[in-house]
Amino acid sequence: MQQNIIGRKREINLLENCINSNKSEFVAIYGRRRIGKTHLVKQLLGKS
Structure with a gap:
Protein backbone atom coordinates (compact mmCIF):
# COMPACT_ATOMS: atom_id res chain seq x y z
CA MET A 1 0.00 0.00 0.00
CA GLN A 2 1.39 3.39 -0.93
CA GLN A 3 -0.41 5.41 1.74
CA ASN A 4 -1.57 4.33 5.15
CA ILE A 5 -5.30 4.14 5.51
CA ILE A 6 -6.20 5.12 9.06
CA GLY A 7 -8.94 3.35 11.02
CA ARG A 8 -9.77 0.63 8.47
CA LYS A 9 -7.62 -2.26 9.73
CA THR A 38 -13.09 3.69 -4.01
CA HIS A 39 -9.82 4.87 -2.46
CA LEU A 40 -9.74 1.83 -0.18
CA VAL A 41 -10.21 -0.60 -3.07
CA LYS A 42 -7.68 1.18 -5.29
CA GLN A 43 -5.08 1.11 -2.53
CA LEU A 44 -5.64 -2.59 -1.89
CA LEU A 45 -5.35 -3.43 -5.58
CA GLY A 46 -2.31 -1.18 -6.02
CA LYS A 47 -3.97 1.07 -8.58
CA SER A 48 -3.49 4.35 -6.79
Whole structure:
Protein backbone atom coordinates (compact mmCIF):
# COMPACT_ATOMS: atom_id res chain seq x y z
CA MET A 1 0.00 0.00 0.00
CA GLN A 2 1.39 3.39 -0.93
CA GLN A 3 -0.41 5.41 1.74
CA ASN A 4 -1.57 4.33 5.15
CA ILE A 5 -5.30 4.14 5.51
CA ILE A 6 -6.20 5.12 9.06
CA GLY A 7 -8.94 3.35 11.02
CA ARG A 8 -9.77 0.63 8.47
CA LYS A 9 -7.62 -2.26 9.73
CA ARG A 10 -10.58 -4.65 10.08
CA GLU A 11 -11.91 -3.82 6.62
CA ILE A 12 -8.46 -4.12 5.03
CA ASN A 13 -7.89 -7.53 6.63
CA LEU A 14 -11.28 -8.77 5.43
CA LEU A 15 -10.69 -7.60 1.87
CA GLU A 16 -7.14 -9.00 1.78
CA ASN A 17 -8.47 -12.38 2.94
CA CYS A 18 -11.06 -12.34 0.14
CA ILE A 19 -8.48 -11.35 -2.47
CA ASN A 20 -6.05 -14.07 -1.36
CA SER A 21 -8.69 -16.78 -1.03
CA ASN A 22 -8.57 -19.84 -3.26
CA LYS A 23 -12.35 -19.82 -3.64
CA SER A 24 -14.74 -17.37 -5.26
CA GLU A 25 -15.74 -14.49 -3.02
CA PHE A 26 -18.43 -11.84 -3.35
CA VAL A 27 -17.77 -8.51 -1.68
CA ALA A 28 -20.12 -5.54 -1.51
CA ILE A 29 -18.66 -2.25 -0.36
CA TYR A 30 -21.28 0.31 0.53
CA GLY A 31 -21.64 3.43 2.60
CA ARG A 32 -22.27 7.14 2.42
CA ARG A 33 -20.68 9.02 -0.42
CA ARG A 34 -17.23 10.55 -0.06
CA ILE A 35 -16.02 8.30 2.77
CA GLY A 36 -13.24 6.58 0.78
CA LYS A 37 -14.77 3.38 -0.61
CA THR A 38 -13.09 3.69 -4.01
CA HIS A 39 -9.82 4.87 -2.46
CA LEU A 40 -9.74 1.83 -0.18
CA VAL A 41 -10.21 -0.60 -3.07
CA LYS A 42 -7.68 1.18 -5.29
CA GLN A 43 -5.08 1.11 -2.53
CA LEU A 44 -5.64 -2.59 -1.89
CA LEU A 45 -5.35 -3.43 -5.58
CA GLY A 46 -2.31 -1.18 -6.02
CA LYS A 47 -3.97 1.07 -8.58
CA SER A 48 -3.49 4.35 -6.79
